[in-house]
Amino acid sequence: MNAATTPAVLEVRGASCVLGGQTILSNVNLRIGTGERVALIGPNGAGKSTLFQAISGLVALSAGNIWLTGRRIDRLPPSRIALAGVGRSFQSPQVFASLSVADHLRAALIARQRPRQWWRQRAADAATERKVQHGLSLLGLQTCADLTPQQIDYPRLRALELGLALLGQAPLLLLDEPTAGMSRAQAAAMFDLIARVATDRTLLLIEHDPDRLLRLASRVIVLHQGQVLADGTPEQIRQDARVQAVYLGAAT
Numbered sequence: 189m190n191a192a193t194t195p196a197v198l199e200v201r202g203a204s205c206v207l208g209g210q211t212i213l214s215n216v217n218l219r220i221g222t223g224e225r226v227a228l229i230g231p232n233g234a235g236k237s238t239l240f241q242a243i244s245g246l247v248a249l250s251a252g253n254i255w256l257t258g259r260r261i262d263r264l265p266p267s268r269i270a271l272a273g274v275g276r277s278f279q280s281p282q283v284f285a286s287l288s289v290a291d292h293l294r295a296a297l298i299a300r301q302r303p304r305q306w307w308r309q310r311a312a313d314a315a316t317e318r319k320v321q322h323g324l325s326l327l328g329l330q331t332c333a334d335l336t337p338q339q340i341d342y343p344r345l346r347a348l349e350l351g352l353a354l355l356g357q358a359p360l361l362l363l364d365e366p367t368a369g370m371s372r373a374q375a376a377a378m379f380d381l382i383a384r385v386a387t388d389r390t391l392l393l394i395e396h397d398p399d400r401l402l403r404l405a406s407r408v409i410v411l412h413q414g415q416v417l418a419d420g421t422p423e424q425i426r427q428d429a430r431v432q433a434v435y436l437g438a439a440t
């Protein structure tokens with residue numbers, strides 16, 4: 189899908205970010221169209237996670253602005269940005285130790301519901317339950333519905349985290365290294381899961397392994413020293429001499 193021809197889900201305009209007196213992002217511009225699957229890559233310290241933090245409202249921009257489906261979000265608190273439609277996962281999974289897998293999914297669904305009149309609540313509860321069961325089956329988590337995060341293996345934990353972002357119904361999902369710490373086989377399974385379950389979402393994901401990117405991303409944005417170095421198809425990026433020099437040459 190071509191970013192220029194689809195309505196923008198995310199637009200970052202002239203974004204800069206200074207942390208601890210250091211410029212981490214410098215005049216970053218990017219536009220992501222509806223339904224695109226975009227990989228954000230770059231060397232360690234390039235500013236990828238900081239860009240995610242800025243989009244999610246967890247760090248403030250020092251210049252520029254960020255738009256989600258035409259609405260400016262960079263001055264909103266993180267909770268409002270999440271409700272506005274930015275779902276995300278983190279490099280290390282962020283889950284609740286004492287909640288069961290199914291309760292995590294319930295909480296993700298309920299968080300987006302408006303308060304209802306009491307006589308409508310029963311129907312809403314039944315609909316939520318159906319969605320929880322559907323989510324468990326989609327994510328391959330039916331057998332661990334009643335277990336806590338400590339009782340499930342790492343790939344399932346990451347699948348749960350993906351499910352939390354998905355069930356929140358956010359149109360834009362930011363996935364920060366969803367396969368970090370996984371074996372090749374586990375990572376391949378995770379990429380297949382993302383491709384299968386996130387069909388109706390726009391994806392921006394950070395990933396270090398260029399081979400994995402080709403499975404999922406239709407477009408790649410390369411960050412280097414806090415700036416966009418290149419933006420193109422996976423093939424264009426593979427052949428880009430500047431990208432070879434700063435990143436892919438070292439990563440492959």
Ligand SMILES: Nc1ncnc2c1ncn2[C@@H]1O[C@H](COP(=O)(O)OP(=O)(O)OP(=O)(O)O)[C@@H](O)[C@H]1O
Pocket residue numbers: 207208210212230231232233234235236237238239
């Ligand atoms: N809160 C902070 N205060 C000061 N510097 C920070 C802060 N957060 C990040 N940095 C610095 O910003 C730079 C970019 O970090 P960031 O985590 O965004 O990079 P990255 O591209 O995601 O790297 P990696 O691939 O290693 O995760 C790094 O030099 C980091 O040390």
